Amino acid sequence: MKRCAFLSMASLEKFVCYDELLYAPLQRYGWHAETVDWRDNSIDWNQFDAVIIRSCWDYQSDPAQFLTVLATIERSTAKLDNSLEVVRWNLSKTYLRDLEAKGIPIVPTAWFHGLDIAPLLSLFTHWQTPEIILKPVISACADDTFRLTPTTLTQQSATLIRLFQERDCMVQPFIPTIVTEGEYSLFFFGDEYSHTILKTPKSGDFRVQEEHGGQLQRVEPEAQLLELSRAALAAIPEPTLYARVDWVRTGNGFALMELELIEPSLYFNMDATSAERFARVFATPPNAP
Structure with a gap:
């Protein structure tokens, strides 16, 4: 059985994480998955066939060290998803300027x-x-x-x-519909659409993350959201294993909040088939029949 590491932070005690829902479907495809601390310098990355960046929700406190670790993984025999090139591009939110230049509507910045x-x-x-x-x-x-x-x-x-x-x-x-309507997140595994959720903040707040009291519901996306999301994905420097595309409605239509390619929660809990879908895309080579 092949070995896969989920790159995480040392403790997820203060966070909500659903990556354990991937263990069983990955095992059905011949992969043993385990979660490891990205800051653990003792790890020999060559022992893994693949490393998937997942819940590294403290990387922003030391982005240089985070990139150093990812570079070490890419030099090993393990396949890194998403790739170091993608992470470097996505690490700073200045990537929004690249997307805007390619015609993707973003929140004015x-x-x-x-x-x-x-x-x-x-x-x-x-x-x-x-x-x-x-x-x-x-x-x-x-x-x-x-x-x-x-x-x-x-x-x-x-x-x-x-x-x-x-x-x-x-x-x-500040976009008021964040509070009155919420933020839409569309999930893609490879180039395959998976599911959409709507995140709304708790009363009196504007942050939609669960850790801040945000509420989630699964929704069907409008056709325009799917079209815009695919256009945003097409602007990424190279193909990705996973992507989350966050949108908010404005007076001029939908605007991109973020294109999450490093450590987005993929909310496998919100769609019963999403973990299986992720595992299949991960375990199946892109050009396989």
């Missing part, structure tokens, strides 16, 4: 290195929005993500300047 309050204040008028979102370009789990009005931006200015003074960050208008 301003990019900064370091932080000055005056340009941020001008964005409220520029976008005609009462609120903005500020976050690092390398981020996960809504870490260091702020929903701000002109008043709260001014009140928190010293803290924000200190937090972002040496970091690249991004600013977007």
Whole structure:
């Protein structure tokens, strides 16, 4: 039986993870899967036939070390999914500029290195929005993500300047439908569509992650969402084993929030056949009959 490692963080105690639902279907395809800590320097990656990046939800605290580990895995005999090239492209949310250049609609975004309050204040008028979102370009789990009005931006200015003074960050208008409708996530394994969920934040919050009280429901995507998602996938530098495409509805139609190719939760719990589908795509070579 072949061996597969799920790359994870040392402890998932504070997180909700569904990757264990892959163990049984992968075993039916001849794969033994186990979860390993990406920070464990004692691991010989050659003992695995494949390494799948999964719940590394702390990589944003040390992205350089994370890339070093992935480079070590790619030099081993194990196949890394998604690939190092894809991860490097997807690590910084500046990939959104690449997608926008290829015609994918994204949420309007301003990019900064370091932080000055005056340009941020001008964005409220520029976008005609009462609120903005500020976050690092390398981020996960809504870490260091702020929903701000002109008043709260001014009140928190010293803290924000200190937090972002040496970091690249991004600013977007807050999209109210995140609260009133939710965020759509479409999942693809290989080039095969799997399922869609709608994530809505708890009352009084804007973060849709389960860890922050977000609620999930399985939905059927509108045709436009599927079309837009496939167009976004076509812009990725090379084929991927898995992808999650996150959208929000705006006054001008759907806009891309994120294209998650590193460690997205794939919510196997929300679709009874999704884990089997993932295992089949993983275990079957792309050109196999």
